[in-house]
Amino acid sequence: MASIVPFQAVRPTRDKVCLVTCRSYDEYVNAELAAQLDFNPLSFLHVLKPAFINQQSIAYEKRYRQVHQKYQEFKNEVILVKDNKPAIYIHKIITKTESFTGIIVGTSVEEYRNNIIRKHEDTIAFRVRLLKEYMKYSEFNTEPVLMSYPDNKTIENWIFNCTQKLADFEFSTTKKETHYLWKIDDALEINWLQNIFKKTDSLYIADGHHRCEAAKLLSEENDDPTNKAKDFILSYLISENNIKIYEFNRLIKDLNGLSKVDFIKKLEVHFTIDNHEEHPFKPTEKHQFGMYLDQQFYSLVLKKEQAHFENAHDALDAQILYDKVLLPILNIVDLRNDERIEYISGKQPIQDLKQKIDDQEFEVAFLLFPSNINEIKALADHDLIMPPKSTYIEPKFRSGLVIYEL
Numbered sequence: 078m079a080s081i082v083p084f085q086a087v088r089p090t091r092d093k094v095c096l097v098t099c100r101s102y103d104e105y106v107n108a109e110l111a112a113q114l115d116f117n118p119l120s121f122l123h124v125l126k127p128a129f130i131n132q133q134s135i136a137y138e139k140r141y142r143q144v145h146q147k148y149q150e151f152k153n154e155v156i157l158v159k160d161n162k163p164a165i166y167i168h169k170i171i172t173k174t175e176s177f178t179g180i181i182v183g184t185s186v187e188e189y190r191n192n193i194i195r196k197h198e199d200t201i202a203f204r205v206r207l208l209k210e211y212m213k214y215s216e217f218n219t220e221p222v223l224m225s226y227p228d229n230k231t232i233e234n235w236i237f238n239c240t241q242k243l244a245d246f247e248f249s250t251t252k253k254e255t256h257y258l259w260k261i262d263d264a265l266e267i268n269w270l271q272n273i274f275k276k277t278d279s280l281y282i283a284d285g286h287h288r289c290e291a292a293k294l295l296s297e298e299n300d301d302p303t304n305k306a307k308d309f310i311l312s313y314l315i316s317e318n319n320i321k322i323y324e325f326n327r328l329i330k331d332l333n334g335l336s337k338v339d340f341i342k343k344l345e346v347h348f349t350i351d352n353h354e355e356h357p358f359k360p361t362e363k364h365q366f367g368m369y370l371d372q373q374f375y376s377l378v379l380k381k382e383q384a385h386f387e388n389a390h391d392a393l394d395a396q397i398l399y400d401k402v403l404l405p406i407l408n409i410v411d412l413r414n415d416e417r418i419e420y421i422s423g424k425q426p427i428q429d430l431k432q433k434i435d436d437q438e439f440e441v442a443f444l445l446f447p448s449n450i451n452e453i454k455a456l457a458d459h460d461l462i463m464p465p466k467s468t469y470i471e472p473k474f475r476s477g478l479v480i481y482e483l
Contacts, residue, residue: 079193079226079277081182082309083163083267087217087480088246088258090158095248097121097156098256098475101220119156121219121477124148137207141214148217157480164262165270166479167239168313170472171255175321177472178236180270181221181479183309184280186296189289194224194310195279195457198286199465201413208291212483213298219480221313222285223470225450226277228318235270246478256475280312281450281457283320284470295483304483311481313474317450323469324423324447326430327398328439331417333407337371340406340441347401348377357427360446363394367444369434389455394445395467402443412465422469423447 089097096119105113105122113120127140127147135143151157166181188194212218226232239259246258261267282289292310299307332340344350348366353374358367364379379397386392391400403409409418419439421430430442448468456463 079274079280080185080188081165081180081271081274081312081314082184083165083262084183084306084309084311084481085160085163086166086181087152087157087159087482089156089477091246093119093156094246094478095250097151098248098250098477099125100252101473101476102126121151124151125476137210138214141211144211144215145217148215157477159482160260160262162262163267164260165267167236167257167259167261168474168479169240169244169257171257172471173253175471177315177319177321178240179223179313179315179319179472180232180236181311181313183306183481184222184224184312184314186293186308186310188280189293189310192460193279194282194289195454196282196286196289197453197456197461197463198282199462200287200290204287205290205294208287209294209298212291212295216483217480218288218292218311218483219476219478220285220288221311221474221479221481222288223283223320223472223474224280224285224312224314225283225317225320226274226280226314228316229273229277231273232270233316250475256478258478279457280314281317281454283315283450283453284473306481306483311479313472315472317454320450321471322447322449322453323471324445325395325420325466325469326423326445327403327443328419328421328430328433329403329407329409329417329441329443331440335406340370343406344377344402347383348379350378351376357431359427359444360394363392363446364397365446366394366398369431369442369444370440372435388461389452389459390461390463393448393452393456393463393467395448395464398443398445399464420466424469424471 096117099121102125113122124144124147127143168181169178184194239261244257245260249255289310296307341350353376356374358374358376360367364384366377368375368377390396409415433439434442
């Protein structure tokens with residue numbers, strides 16, 4: 078049984094929303110970040126990083142208190158305004174190739190603890206603590222956790238009817254995305270939707286595992302019984318058929334001292350290999366891999382006698398590549414921290430990957446077939462964890478659009 082709650086969001090005023098909202102801070106290169114901060118005084122980036130110029134010299138707690146201070150300034154200047162009563166929000170994102178529509182609500186920290194909200198990724202304790210401290214001192218969250226729910230025709234029809242009305246917000250971005258936001262604050266309508274979600278057994282975290290874990294820590298440290306906001310997680314709920322999952326391809330610095338011939342011989346123990354020469358090759362099904370080495374593309378297909386797996390985790394392509402190639406042949410043990418491996422999203426053109434090999438930044442690249450939502454759910458249902466950098470998931474949310482106060 079999944080619980081959802083409305084909340085009083087803080088949002089930009091209608092006339093300023095396109096200037097206020099921004100991508101996640103980490104997505105900006107320094108030059109673009111500096112330009113935004115120099116030439117757009119309304120950008121929410123001013124709130125997220127108010128000490129940009131000398132941020133490295135400022136302690137975390139002081140920096141996060143500055144975030145809160147800048148946030149209050151935006152509210153005092155009526156750039157951001159708090160809604161009059163609790164609501165839920167429908168948010169639609171149209172990109173150049175995809176369309177996503179989801180519901181912004183609060184979900185229960187307690188249900189995350191009890192595995193009603195299910196996870197499939199591991200978290201890094203240091204990052205979780207930093208996020209928790211950030212939320213504690215800034216006293217808000219503006220990046221929802223992306224969660225999927227099973228396809229539901231009733232919810233789909235309700236969303237369709239709501240989105241036929243004039244949107245509260247409609248704006249475009251420099252990334253050629255169009256965003257729409259509808260506020261739903263009718264108590265009877267909200268109660269009806271809550272009852273629909275009560276019939277849903279589980280929600281699945283698609284993106285935002287660190288934010289969930291940080292919210293759990295924040296809730297456990299909450300010593301104010303009147304503050305119920307910390308018992309919930311800002312969430313963007315989306316039907317599982319509306320999530321877009323890309324793979325992360327692997328770039329490797331060297332062949333661990335092996336010659337090209339010896340390396341391919343070792344691969345042939347586990348894979349059937351075809352040389353596609355200069356013709357780009359991307360996998361079209363599970364247990365099939367692409368490889369780019371020495372200006373040539375190869376297909377690698379896992380041999381049938383190798384395809385025996387104990388569980389859903391071992392059957393993942395990312396895990397197969399690790400078990401058969403990265404660990405035993407290339408001696409890459411730690412996928413998070415080994416400096417010999419880097420990752421590139423499957424959303425990027427294959428030419429970008431090829432160029433990095435041709436420029437001799439890396440020696441070999443592996444291309445994977447993307448996972449699907451059923452694989453993610455199978456892992457979560459059995460308390461199994463995906464290897465690091467297995468998926469790049471869309472949609473991505475804009476900061477400063479809907480703010481949840483803590």
